[in-house]
Amino acid sequence: xxxxxxxxxxxxxxxxxxxxxxxxxxxxxxxxxxxxxxxxxxxxxxxxxxxxxxxxxxxxxxxxxxxxxxxxxxxxxxxxxxxxxxxxxxxxxxxxxxxxxxxxxxxxxxxxxxxxxxxxxxxxxxxxxxxxxxxxxxxxxxxxxxxxxxxxxxxxxxxxxxxxxxxxxxxxxxxxxxxxxxxxxxxxxxxxxxxxxxxxxxxxxxxxxxxxxxxxxxxxxxxxxxxxxxxxxxxxxxxxxxxxxxxxxxxxxxxxxxxxxxxxxxxxxxxxxxxxxxxxxxxxxxx
Amino acid sequence: xxxxxxxxxxxxxxxxxxxxxxxxxxxxxxxxxxxxxxxxxxxxxxxxxxxxxxxxxxxxxxxxxxxxxxxxxxxxxxxxxxxxxxxxxxxxxxxxxxxxxxxxxxxxxxxxxxxxxxxxxxxxxxxxxxxxxxxxxxxxxxxxxxxxxxxxxxxxxxxxxxxxxxxxxxxxxxxxxxxxxxxxxxxxxxxxxxxxxxxxxxxxxxxxxxxxxxxxxxxxxxxxxxxxxxxxxxxxxxxxxxxxxxxxxxxxxxxxxxxxxxxxxxxxxxxxxxxxxxxxxxxxxxx
Numbered sequence: 001x002x003x004x005x006x007x008x009x010x011x012x013x014x015x016x017x018x019x020x021x022x023x024x025x026x027x028x029x030x031x032x033x034x035x036x037x038x039x040x041x042x043x044x045x046x047x048x049x050x051x052x053x054x055x056x057x058x059x060x061x062x063x064x065x066x067x068x069x070x071x072x073x074x075x076x077x078x079x080x081x082x083x084x085x086x087x088x089x090x091x092x093x094x095x096x097x098x099x100x101x102x103x104x105x106x107x108x109x110x111x112x113x114x115x116x117x118x119x120x121x122x123x124x125x126x127x128x129x130x131x132x133x134x135x136x137x138x139x140x141x142x143x144x145x146x147x148x149x150x151x152x153x154x155x156x157x158x159x160x161x162x163x164x165x166x167x168x169x170x171x172x173x174x175x176x177x178x179x180x181x182x183x184x185x186x187x188x189x190x191x192x193x194x195x196x197x198x199x200x201x202x203x204x205x206x207x208x209x210x211x212x213x214x215x216x217x218x219x220x221x222x223x224x225x226x227x228x229x230x231x232x233x234x235x236x237x238x239x240x241x242x243x244x245x246x247x248x249x250x251x252x253x254x255x256x257x258x259x260x261x262x263x264x265x266x267x268x269x270x271x272x273x274x275x276x277x278x279x280x281x282x283x284x285x286x287x
Numbered sequence: 288x289x290x291x292x293x294x295x296x297x298x299x300x301x302x303x304x305x306x307x308x309x310x311x312x313x314x315x316x317x318x319x320x321x322x323x324x325x326x327x328x329x330x331x332x333x334x335x336x337x338x339x340x341x342x343x344x345x346x347x348x349x350x351x352x353x354x355x356x357x358x359x360x361x362x363x364x365x366x367x368x369x370x371x372x373x374x375x376x377x378x379x380x381x382x383x384x385x386x387x388x389x390x391x392x393x394x395x396x397x398x399x400x401x402x403x404x405x406x407x408x409x410x411x412x413x414x415x416x417x418x419x420x421x422x423x424x425x426x427x428x429x430x431x432x433x434x435x436x437x438x439x440x441x442x443x444x445x446x447x448x449x450x451x452x453x454x455x456x457x458x459x460x461x462x463x464x465x466x467x468x469x470x471x472x473x474x475x476x477x478x479x480x481x482x483x484x485x486x487x488x489x490x491x492x493x494x495x496x497x498x499x500x501x502x503x504x505x506x507x508x509x510x511x512x513x514x515x516x517x518x519x520x521x522x523x524x525x526x527x528x529x530x531x532x533x534x535x536x537x538x539x540x541x542x543x544x545x546x547x548x549x550x551x552x553x554x555x556x557x558x559x560x561x562x563x564x565x566x567x568x569x570x571x572x573x574x
Contacts, residue, residue, distance in 0.1 A: 001422075001426070001468055002423055002426040002427040002430050002468055002470075003424045003425060003426070003427035003428075005427065005431050006374055007423075007424060007427055008559060009372040009424055010420040010421055011414070011420075011426055012453075013370075013372055013424075014372040014404075015423070016415075016416070017371070017372055017401060017403065017404040017415075018404060020404075020413070021404040021405070021407055021409070024411075024413075025407065025409075040450065042450065043451060043452055043453070044449050044450070045449075045450040045451060046433060046450070047450065047451050047487070049517060049518070050516075050518070051320075051515060052449075055448055055449040056449060056450040056451070058449070058518075059409075059448065059449070060412060062411055063409060063411065066411065067410070068412075070401050098405065099406075099407045100408045100409070100410060101347045101408055101424060102374075102404075102406065102408060103338055103366035103379065103402075103404050103408060104338055104341070105410055114523070116412065130480075144344055144346070145343060145344045146343055146344065147343035147345070148345050152354070209448060217344075217345060217346040217349065219534055235457065248416065273574060275326040
């Protein structure tokens with residue numbers, strides 16, 4: 001016999017699952033918690049080898065281990081900065097604030113960067129580094145999981161009339177993160193991925209373009225010099241090309257020619273796949 | 288998909304799929320992708336964890352498409368929440384159906400378990416009481432899954448570490464009745480039978496006595512740990528144990544042929560080692 005679609009669950013099932021969820025997500029071992037161990041005895045039979053609380057505790061331990069490991073896989077540099085105990089404390093605090101809610105473990109850390117930014121449990125000497133590393137590693141997860149836009153149509157570039165460039169807007173790839181960090185988190189993460197055990201880095205201001213390569217879909221980063229970063233940021237805000245270049249040039253030291261460098265930057269950015277589209281400005285449309 | 292027919296009409300579900308009944312398959316895991324594309328091993332099919340291919344990121348699907356050009360792919364799920372209290376997730380089923388259609392996946396399997404409650408996802412395969420009241424509910428939901436996906440749906444038996452006060456029928460009776468009353472199929476995990484039989488003290492041959500062999504879509508093999516306490520832990524991190532091979536031999540004698548798949552999910556060895564392990568199935572069948 002089959003129940004019809006959307007049939008209500010049998011009586012008592014939801015309350016049982018609610019109780020079990022409370023037990024399986026408890027922070028401390030169930031056998032040591034008199035109240036929860038008592039609740040276990042109501043539902044779990046146990047056997048000669050394990051009490052009801054000990055049986056249920058297997059699932060509780062797995063809950064924490066699985067999610068701790070998933071976070072460590074996505075945030076290895078943060079784990080390195082905090083050490084085993086520190087990362088364990090962080091992940092418990094995080095999971096208590098943001099219990100897993102998606103079928104995909106890839107979504108588990110979706111709040112890690114914002115949680116780390118406000119988390120007061122970091123050792124003071126590591127707090128700033130930890131937050132910057134969390135922010136960087138969070139960007140990597142986002143970029144890996146994002147959908148790709150259609151590739152840039154070369155005709156949009158070759159077909160642009162000369163005068164059109166003065167008002168054209170450059171649309172950057174949606175899977176590009178422009179990041180200013182106070183620590184070289186990217187270097188730390190890269191060294192860990194190479195199997196090293198690097199010392200914690202000293203503060204160093206860096207400007208990064210982090211993106212997913214269109215060629216092989218791997219995540220890459222490039223350190224940018226300040227005017228290149230400023231130009232990309234302006235373009236990302238929708239400032240037309242010429243106006244963005246002028247604004248960046250105005251901020252540069254006198255005597256430093258920007259024109260030739262802009263050409264080289266655009267060649268690089270195009271080869272990295274950072275330009276998703278070129279949109280004619282209103283003036284060009286009228287022309 | 289048409290309404291399910293009597294079990295006797297579906298003696299050979301393999302005839303409706305591209306997976307030969309004698310085929311040997313391997314769980315497709317990322318550490319093996321490169322070797323598979325380079326070596327192109329002789330193998331009947333690969334099984335994917337479907338959830339790993341439902342995200343927006345194109346990278347996993349791109350790799351999978353290349354492998355699917357050369358091998359049949361079947362899909363295994365871990366998050367249907369078949370015994371959960373919440374309505375089945377229609378969006379999730381729709382994404383699964385798209386994946387199945389794109390890759391011409393002949394059947395889909397998931398577990399007779401619950402995985403989430405009121406917004407908290409455990410990322411675990413949690414057992415529910417073997418209570419006859421649950422059978423129509425589980426059967427109705429399994430039927431709904433099969434209808435939504437448009438391909439045969441195989442229900443997998445669990446390994447478990449708890450026995451419930453509400454268990455009123457043996458697991459094998461509960462499992463068989465859900466399979467038969469749903470009009471779906473059995474995805475029989477031999478390793479899970481061994482693990483649960485040792486953890487709960489039943490005879491695994493009694494389990495096999497109850498298996499509806501004419502509805503077995505596929506069989507899983509895997510390795511598990513024996514903890515110092517004697518508890519069997521379903522880890523999929525090592526070669527298949529002797530007890531599992533013995534039970535597989537008996538299952539083959541009673542219900543073979545059926546497609547057989549090796550799962551190796553942690554401490555994943557080189558591809559050649561996994562393939563050698565799988566090859567033992569051939570020897571066991573012919574012994």
